[in-house]
Amino acid sequence: MSQTDISSARTANDILAAIARSKSVGDFRESALAAITSGLDDSRVVWVYQQGVDWAVVGSPGIHQHLPIDLAATASDQSEILTQNNWLAIPVCGRVQPAEVLLVHPAKSVSESAAELMAKMLRSGLMITAEQSDLALRVDQLQTLLALAADWQRTQDLTELLHNMAQAAARVLNGDRASIFLWDKPKNQLVGHPALGVEGEPLRVRDDQGVVGAVLREGLPRRWDASGDPEAINTKVGKQLGYTTQSLVAVPLQDGKNRPLGVFEVLNHRSGKFSVGDERFLAQLALYASAAVENSQRIDKLIKTRDRLVKSASDTMRMVGNCPQIVALRDTVARVAPTELAVLILGENGTGKEVVARSLHLQSTRRDQAFVAVNCAAIAETLLESELFGHEKGAFTDAISSRAGKFELASGGTLLLDEIGEMSLGGQAKLLRVLEDKVIVRVGGSTAIQTDVRVLAATNQDLVKLVREKKFREDLYFRLNVVTLQNPALRERGEDVIILAEFFLEQFGHQVGRPPPTLSPSARSSLLNHSWPGNVRELRNLMERVSYLTSGPVVEDTDLAFVLSPASSNDVASVPSNLSLADATSVFQRQYIQRHVDAAEGNLARTARQLGMHRSNLYRKMTQLGMNTPQ
Secondary structure (H helix, E strand, C coil): CCHHHHCCHHHHHHHHHHHHHCCCHHHHHHHHHHHHHHHCCCCEEEEEEEECCEEEEECCCCCCCCCCHHHHHHHHHHCCCEEECCEEEEEEECCCCCCEEEEEECHHHCCHHHHHHHHHHHHHHHHHHHHHHHHHHHHHHHHHHHHHHHHHHHCCCHHHHHHHHHHHHHHHCCEEEEEEEEEEHHHCEEEEEEECCCCCCCCEEECCCHHHHHHHHHCCCEEEECCCCHHHCCHHHHHHHCCCCCEEEEEEEECCCCCEEEEEEEEEECCCCCCHHHHHHHHHHHHHHHHHHHHHHHHHHHHHHHHHHHHHHHHHCCCCCCCHHHHHHHHHHHHHCCCCCCEEEECCCCCCHHHHHHHHHHCCCCCCCCEEEEEHHHCCHHHHHHHHHEECCCCCCCCCCCEECHHHHCCCCEEEEECHHHCCHHHHHHHHHHHHHCEEECECCCCEEECCCEEEEEECCCHHHHHHCCCCCHHHHHHHCCEEEECCCHHHCCCHHHHHHHHHHHHHHHHHCCCCCEECHHHHHHHHHCCCCCHHHHHHHHHHHHHHHCCCCEECHHHCCCCCCCCCCCCHHHCCCCCCHHHHHHHHHHHHHHHHHHHCCCCHHHHHHHHCCCHHHHHHHHHHCCCCCCC
16 A cells, blocks of 8 residues: 555544544544554554553454564654564654554555654544543543532431442542541541442451551552552452452541541552542542531531530429429420420419420420520510511611511520410410411511421419400410410428429539538428428529538528518418428418517517517427527
């Protein structure tokens, strides 16, 4: 075949067409070889190229059993066209780049000038298709990164996200499998999350062995293939899994402060080795994996902290006591809390209605959301709607900015409407509408805002009586009163007074920074005999005073400065109802005598005159009742 034929427009066009349609260097080799073979008629044409320490062959050598690989290597090293034994070796690439050589048989089929022209065209084709292939790979990598970034935003499952990242890395980098190792520092291990291709138990390797150990220790990426040091990789795991590692690329996972989190590794590139570009892409992907791991660890810590705080709040706000009323109340709260039922909490002032409400909240599925308490008695009627439902800027004179109401602030959580019996009829109507429709509209606004709030209500008033007197809406009463919880008065709880007192002493002892004092027998007796008009709140305040003002290890009855309720006008009403007549009489006598002693500022002569008794009889009576007599 003449030089004119070889350099013909048809052959050149065929090679150009091969460049245009080839998606990879491998595609171009096959297409270009087909075009050249067609132009050389009966000649045998083979394309050989270096792959690691071996040579790969494209095309069939025909009747020849052995190819002159040595001739191809020499031609590539010398960058010269060589002939030997009727074979022509045309170097396409060499020296700096891996060798690419075209072998033609018989050699006389191609002139030297035609061979040089062919080599230039093929070399240009290789460069163009390599650039096109790299560009397509880069586009694929960027699309993968974008897809994973979107996936990161959609999923909260770290295991699923890391599995997707490992699969993407193996696909884009033409690897056989991938592993994301997270560092278990206490155990000195790297744990696969995931280890693709490994079934059963998680893959665990020592954190000081192999390439992954070096990457973790040094914080620098590494590549390895079969031409490298075989001692550099940990072959023990491969032998256990029946897997042989031929090449790998590994990059470090680090947090925002460059502290090690683990290693990202891809194994066995299909062409034999990983490139610098592969390492660069894996490093970019590792940034996403590191951020996901760090965020997940931060979220886990926040969840643990939240759970710890919820448990601490539950311990602080728990209903303390062993009397039958409290045991029954705790049982009812435990059964009602997980539901969405409306609860009405009744009881005297100071009996712990808010404690019961918080206990309901902390035992519900809403425990990690807000608990908002509103004292309806403390809000003026004109501000009630704004306080509960919020207002827009300019809705009224003082509305200088928009503000969310309590319903919005408690969204997803629990709202306690304390002292609900004090709410005006107009406020009750608006509240009923919100409870029925679960929609609020801010004062001065027009946008309906959906609410997701569990509403609890509490009062010390007799709502049934208020309903009969037309001071409380009957429909609202039935809407709130799905479940009723009755808090017992402290004077009805017997020995719970001592249990609560010791509980409060321990709490305040921690705050003061000293061991909680113990109660003397006389102090216990005084606590049990007191009428507790202020209920648990009064007892808590008394124990707080004792904790801060007494320094001794034992609390005596002289340390208990009871505060008489200004509202108490009927001594009989303050006597506990669970006492026998004799005990109730003794309690009443002690309270009555103590009131007169206090009024006389401890002067027993004056006290006796007020009571119409002789002083000696008063002394004797106080001694019988176990009361302290002034010296």
